[in-house]
Amino acid sequence: MSVKPRYKWQPMRPAMIPAMPTEKLIAEWVNSKPGMTKEEVIALAMDYEKNCTYWLNDLYQVQVRPLPEIRFVHLNIRRRDGGPILRDWRHFQQIKNELVGPECEAIELYPAESRLVDQTNKYHLYACTDPAFRFPIGWTERDVSYVNGSLPGTRQRPL
DSSP states (O other): OOOOOOOOOOOOEEEOOOSSOOHHHHHHHHHHSTTOOHHHHHHHHHHHHTTOEEEEOSSEEEEEEEEGGGTEEEEEEEETTOOOOOOOHHHHHHHHHHHTOTTOOEEOOOOOGGGOOOSSSEEEEEEESOTTOOOSSSOSSOOOOOSTTSSTTOOOOOO
16 A cells, blocks of 8 residues: 655745736626626726735745735635645645745635625635734634644644
8 A cells, every 4th residue: 555645835936927817818807797898897907916926836826915004915825727725724824924924814704695706716815914913813822733643532634
């Protein structure tokens, strides 16, 4: 029986993403925005993208969009092949650590249905850029173990 090797994390690196979307993508956007012209859709997309940066590794592409009015950034995470991400919390934690900072906190929002956006296999984290900021929810102290079964009835995979 062979043992599948564990994935070795590849650091995120800056990427250049084409500034102008393809005609096919523009047509899809126009279809998804009833009442907007092609020019309005392009202007909206370009305004949204103007301050964004992009990062890649072998698995993920991340768009970082600053939200300076609230000291947050929006991390738009997707697999490079466009498929769904079979969740690995540690990957999202590492992306947040590398692109925002290890002492910065982030949340993933599950919105009200009236604000739901679910068009592609993308995942969104909202991170505060102030490393002193703490959300008023969650644990207050670090508690990490990479020992499988360190507590009765628990399992943990190694790093």
